[in-house]
Amino acid sequence: MSESTRISNLYQSIYNGNPWLEVNLANTLQNVTAEQAYRKINPNLNTIWEIVNHLIQWRRNILERMQGEVITTPDHNYFVPVIDPSEVAWEQSLQTLAKSQDSWNTFFETFDDADLAKIYVNNGHTYYEHLHGIIQHDVYHLGQIVILKKLL
Numbered sequence: 001m002s003e004s005t006r007i008s009n010l011y012q013s014i015y016n017g018n019p020w021l022e023v024n025l026a027n028t029l030q031n032v033t034a035e036q037a038y039r040k041i042n043p044n045l046n047t048i049w050e051i052v053n054h055l056i057q058w059r060r061n062i063l064e065r066m067q068g069e070v071i072t073t074p075d076h077n078y079f080v081p082v083i084d085p086s087e088v089a090w091e092q093s094l095q096t097l098a099k100s101q102d103s104w105n106t107f108f109e110t111f112d113d114a115d116l117a118k119i120y121v122n123n124g125h126t127y128y129e130h131l132h133g134i135i136q137h138d139v140y141h142l143g144q145i146v147i148l149k150k151l152l
Contacts, residue, residue, distance in 0.1 A: 034090035
């Protein structure tokens with residue numbers, strides 16, 4: 001099995017598989033309502049919805065880097081308030097997260113392991129580091145979502 005296939009399998013398991021940490025994004029978000037996702041538990045914390053939207057944008061950012069684009073991360077780091085707290089808008093966010101996983105799966109179908117050593121010009125990190133970084137990022141925020149759900 002190629003290294004990129006191993007990485008792809010790991011990323012897929014974090015989204016909706018059976019990862020070592022025993023929780024995944026899809027199952028964790030499955031029964032969260034728009035009201036719950038929008039609820040601000042503490043003024044110093046992000047909401048579940050803000051975290052989901054943050055994940056979507058960072059997934060897009062890193063995927064575009066892996067496709068050779070040079071990306072400038074905005075000052076707000078993709079943490080922006082949710083404007084439309086409706087169930088329809090929440091479902092759209094969940095669908096966009098699912099589509100981001102589909103985009104990653106498609107990317108990995110043709111990714112060449114030789115490109116793992118490529119360097120991204122803006123920060124000097126390898127593509128390998130970016131791939132593992134986005135997985136770590138998802139897991140970090142998955143943990144936050146799990147805690148926020150318990151506080152609802």
